[in-house]
Amino acid sequence: METVLQTFELTKAYKTHKAVDSVNLTVRKGDIYGFLGQNGAGKTTTIRMIMGLIKPTAGEVELFGKKVTAKDTDHLERIGTIIEFPGFYPNLSVGENLEIHRYLMGMPDRKVVDESLELVGLQNVKTRKFSKLSLGMKQRLGIARALLHKPELLILDEPTNGLDPAGIKEIRRLILDLAETRHNTIMVSSHILSEVQLLAKRIGIIHQGRLVKEVDIEDIDKFNQHYLELKVKNDRKAVYVLEQKCNIKRYRMVDQGVIRIYEQLEESALLNRMLVQDGVEVSEISLRKDSLEDYFLNITGGTTDG
Numbered sequence: 001m002e003t004v005l006q007t008f009e010l011t012k013a014y015k016t017h018k019a020v021d022s023v024n025l026t027v028r029k030g031d032i033y034g035f036l037g038q039n040g041a042g043k044t045t046t047i048r049m050i051m052g053l054i055k056p057t058a059g060e061v062e063l064f065g066k067k068v069t070a071k072d073t074d075h076l077e078r079i080g081t082i083i084e085f086p087g088f089y090p091n092l093s094v095g096e097n098l099e100i101h102r103y104l105m106g107m108p109d110r111k112v113v114d115e116s117l118e119l120v121g122l123q124n125v126k127t128r129k130f131s132k133l134s135l136g137m138k139q140r141l142g143i144a145r146a147l148l149h150k151p152e153l154l155i156l157d158e159p160t161n162g163l164d165p166a167g168i169k170e171i172r173r174l175i176l177d178l179a180e181t182r183h184n185t186i187m188v189s190s191h192i193l194s195e196v197q198l199l200a201k202r203i204g205i206i207h208q209g210r211l212v213k214e215v216d217i218e219d220i221d222k223f224n225q226h227y228l229e230l231k232v233k234n235d236r237k238a239v240y241v242l243e244q245k246c247n248i249k250r251y252r253m254v255d256q257g258v259i260r261i262y263e264q265l266e267e268s269a270l271l272n273r274m275l276v277q278d279g280v281e282v283s284e285i286s287l288r289k290d291s292l293e294d295y296f297l298n299i300t301g302g303t304t305d306g
């Protein structure tokens, strides 16, 4: 599979603090890549380095198969981006704002303004002042501007930030649509796992500057693991019974009195009976699943609903 964007040990240090620490991420052609991390994790800093807006302390970026150097900026024409809040002139109309951008970017074709507005569904508010737009419309205008020069790779930094659920859904539909109809490769950052999961083909989780996980959505089921969780009074005795009498080998003590069993999941009643028969007090036995969400919560200690 062709790789559109790759970073190699990409690092940005501010004084001694590493905002981004040895990040190796891979975005493949045609993918929607969800770049997930809580506030301050290093998402924007990573994106800024990819775009050449700030200089890495160490490491490299490769775009469209070529290592990026400060001198060679041709690849930037193939990328469209919104980073944090896109700036617009509040007193000018939607169309005028895009027109200015088109002019400044040296794009001779005037049609691109209307085409972009149509792509994001803003054709009916072309004459409306920017300041009169809803937040969701402003975000879509940001995306319209990023699309103006028909980029292959779109990098959107938290495009749903501050939107209500309906607005979030609209942006999600737009992103999916762009990937499907225009075959854009899209990297989209977010701090909300559930949202990224609905969009992305691949997810990279960044935490305290480090890319702690990169996983394909289709592998998430493999990642999800079912287990029986037992809460017992006497865990040493419980382990003895499980191993010797129930023939269980795949288990793990996760806490004092808490045991996770990864086999014979359908035998919870039997296991319970065997343990009780041998005098082990079982206060709880339940079937559970570790999801990416649990993983994300565990490493970030955050919430998933924003």
Ligand SMILES: Nc1ncnc2c1ncn2[C@@H]1O[C@H](COP(=O)(O)OP(=O)(O)OP(=O)(O)O)[C@@H](O)[C@H]1O
Pocket (backbone or CB within 6 Å): 014, 018, 019, 020, 037, 038, 039, 040, 041, 042, 043, 044, 045, 046, 191
């Ligand atoms: N110019 C700077 N000088 C010093 N520290 C910085 C600078 N820019 C970012 N940082 C720090 O780097 C870390 C990562 O910041 P970054 O903006 O990349 O996070 P983020 O994942 O985009 O967060 P958010 O979800 O809040 O946008 C933070 O600890 C931040 O305070």
Ligand SMILES: [Mg+2]
Pocket (backbone or CB within 6 Å): 043, 044, 045, 084, 157
């Ligand atoms: Mg950010």
